[in-house]
Amino acid sequence: MNLKVIAFDADDTLFVNEPYFQETEEKFCALMSDYLSHQGLSQELFKTEIANLELYGYGIKGYILSMIEAAMKISNNTISIETIEKITEYGKELLQKPIELLEGVEETLAALNGKYKLVVATKGDLLDQRRKLHNSGLGHYFHHIEVMSDKKEKDYEDLLKRLEIRADEFFMIGNSLKSDVLPVLNIGGHAVHIPFHTTWEHEKISHKVEHPNFKALEKITEVLPILLK
8 A cells, every 4th residue: 555644534433422412312302202202203303414414514503403493393383492492502512522532542643643644534513623623632643634514435536636645545544434434445545444332323334345445443543553564
């Protein structure tokens, strides 16, 4: 491999994210429990989130708006102002969650620092992702931070142009096969999957990934023997 850039997803690759969303969803379902079952509420919220992705993109602010919209739909527009205020409060709490680094992350970044250009390639809200990276204390390891509106092949191709590298010089590390692995492999890059114990339903795929440029590892430190040969 003639690698120049090692890219890392942020949420649930560098630090904890999805459990905080699940915790907020639990609060939402408890708040709206008079209207539907927990499963029914989760399904309605998920449908609203997915329908709104094209408008709001990924991130907490879009999630807050989707919770409000789902609550209005579920209640047939009868929810109180107090309920909307409560949902907004849940969203603000989500935006202020502490940053919890995943095991081995800083060790891995420190070992690779100076040997490759390290970048963050992540989805989400620009302000929120920059806040999390700043608060994580990891920002100084990275040459470039890319907050992407989506992670499809075209998005990665655009990133490669900005980095002025070829696809075969790019190595992506992330927890989502759908977003971090498949698009990168499809354009000729290298990708590693580091699973997180919980994954958003929208990021799941149903088939096994087999590709010469792909590796599935258990923890992030396992990339070091591959990259520091």
